[in-house]
Amino acid sequence: MVQDSDAFAADLLRGHTDTIVLGVLRRGESYGFEIYKTIRDATGGAHEIKEATLYAAYRRLEKDGLVESFWGDETQGGRRKYYRITDAGRAVYQRNVAAWTATRDIIDSLLDPRGSGRAPERH
Structure with missing residues (x-):
């Protein structure tokens, strides 16, 4: 069964929301919606993480001590909840990026076992 590449990419990315x-x-x-926009803009709009998914991630990251939150002092409009990474969050980020890089290298070698540099043919 061939899965839609956009859905496949979204599934892969979903597992890396915290990172x-x-x-x-x-x-x-940064505050919640600004983080959402940064992610969307970084991909040229090709990928968006649902706001509900992001807010669940913010709560989880805060509970785990990887980020801390505080209320901004907004002079216009509503108050915004800001997030900042902690030292523990930086360490987890570094470990997760290293794990992703190792995994990507393994997958790359399995998809191109002869090292030809060409993308595998799709059937």
Whole structure:
């Protein structure tokens, strides 16, 4: 069965939501919707993580001590909840990126076992 490549990519990315959020926060503190926009814009709009998924990730990351949150002092509009990465979050981010890189290298070698540099044919 051939799966739609967009759905396949979304499934792969979904498992890395926490690492993606931590990566955004490595650049500086940010509020929820701004993180959403950063992720969307980084892919040229090709990938969006649903806001509900992101807010669940924020809660999970905070509970695990990987991010901390605080309320911004907004002079216009509603108050925003900001997030910043912790030292523990930086360490987890580094481990996850190393694991992803190792996994990607293994998959690349399995998809191209002869090392031809060409993408495998799709049937």
